[in-house]
Amino acid sequence: MTVLTKIMPLALLAAASASAAAANAPKAGTYTVDAVHSFTIFKIHHFGAGFVYGWFKETSGKFVVDADPRKSSLELTIKADSIDTHDAKRDEHLKSSSYFNAMQFPTITFKSTKVVPAADGQLEVTGDLTIRGKTKSVTAKVSPTGAGEDPQMKYRGGFEGHVTIDRNDFGLGFLPGALGDNVEVTLALEGVAQ
């Protein structure tokens, strides 16, 4: 009895949260990515010690939410020279031909090819990621983060995705000892319904 009384409120809270999240999932429609409220964040191991975090300041694109998740899609364009890692010298190094070669390859693109529903309301979004002219298929775990109307009565929907990529797959393998191979990328997207 004592155990039940302890567990029940937690279970109810969890159920309520889950249903609230489900209820808050963005409704079907086409959304334009709001660059001001969307973030492409990454982290990478530095000399096997700490993690360096960074983000791309300019992310644009659109996503389509369908009642049948398999018909949903996502297209993103990220400006390579908008990278920011809290150090101007390092940013210039990353923009140079040593890594992103932003002069020659100004954009990073992602275009989904398959969306599959996963457990806990998540989606597995598979798509072609192109960095520095090299394209590779990657799969991101994406979760809806909510939906609502802003003061201008524009309907907004949010998603957050996580994917880990190997930098060597995209011609970014320079100085293997200095940085880890894997880059953990977080996509925090907010879209405005069209």
Next chain:
Amino acid sequence: MDHGARLPLYVLVRVVLVPAAAGALAVVAARLAAGRARVVTRLLIIGAALGACAAHLGLAGVPSLPPVDTIEWVPLGTAAATLFLLPGVGRRADLAALLAVLAGTACLVGKPVWSQASAPAAMMWIAAIAVGGALAVDGLRWSTERLATAAALFPLVATLVGASLACAAGHSVLVAMMLGGIAANVGALAVGGLVLGARDCGRGLLGVWVVAGAALVLYARLYDGLPTSVTMLLGASLVAPVAVAALPRFRGRSILAPILAAALALGGAAVARSVAAEKEGDAMVGQDAPTSHRVVAGDEAALGQLEPHPLHHVAERRPRLGNRSGAAAPGEPRAQPIRLGRR
């Protein structure tokens, strides 16, 4: 795993040891083949090509076919130069082959820029690079006939090292290491040739180096903001031995010639380093728009403080290269940076 200990070893092996070993082995093989002039020439050309290509392959990996990044044309251009110049069929044929390889490599390395410039401007640049490269090769070859070979090659080594340091400080570490690799290869062949007496310094050997070096410098200039002063210095390093050789008192193998050339080279390297330090200072001051990336990106406010892009005048006559602008359009909100970490 000790990542910190692995990095210096990576640099030492791929930038210095492998290209230098390729040159040294070629010199030893050439020494063993002494007396067979044509074999010696070819062995040295192969040593130069292996050194230049090893520096690229070790650092940037095997180029994809067809190349995606235009830096991948550099080893292919070097290989083409080797293929065409190795037989040594004749002076005119070799000159024609050298001009063709230089023009082709320059065309392919700069393709994204040339394609957006006017056709006459692009052709003018490509022709200038090809003719300049061929003149440099023949000038150096002429000077080695009048001076000790080392007097022509040591200034080249020192300025390549200077340019490499400038690139490293200017954030294009990859190009810096590749230039360093070519410098190690030239140095090994120059020192080895001096010690072992394998000193053939013909159009083939010089042509391979000049194609590899010119392609890299062009790449660094177009996409990595290599300063004009460093580019001019590299050009001067090719002209300096010719100037020394033209002076009557240095004809023959005067000991003063390599000393003067070495002094020029050291001075040149020092200038290149100071330019690099100045550029680094600019980067430290201009936190948001430190290099030519931003200049080309249309951050006009920075133009007064920064060195313009090498083809900026071309860029001004045509639409911007793609939609690479880092600046927000009028009325468009500009994202504010979020500080997320610290190195």
